[in-house]
Amino acid sequence: MDEDFYRARxxxxxxxxxxxxxxxxxxxxxxxxxxxxxxxxPSRASRSLARPIPLPSTPTRGKT
Known part of the structure; x- marks a missing residue:
C-alpha cells in the first residue's frame, strides 16, 4: 500500500x-x-506543537 492509498482512506x-x-x-x-x-x-498532535527553540551552539573545547 502506498501513501496515496492511506491519504485517500x-x-x-x-x-x-x-x-x-x-x-x-x-x-x-x-x-x-x-x-x-x-x-x-505528521500526526495532528505533532502538527499542533510549537517548534522547540534551537539549542545554542556549544563552544569547542580548547578554543576560546
Missing amino acids: ASQVRDIAETADPFTKQRLLKLADQYEVWAGN
Whole structure:
C-alpha cells in the first residue's frame, strides 16, 4: 500500500465521521490520523506543537 492509498482512506474515514455519533466520531478521527501517519504525514498532535527553540551552539573545547 502506498501513501496515496492511506491519504485517500483518511479522507474517507473523516467523511464517515461527520455523520457518526460523538463517540464513534472521535474514534474515526483517531483512525484517520493514524492513516495520515502511515502516509508519511505528521500526526495532528505533532502538527499542533510549537517548534522547540534551537539549542545554542556549544563552544569547542580548547578554543576560546
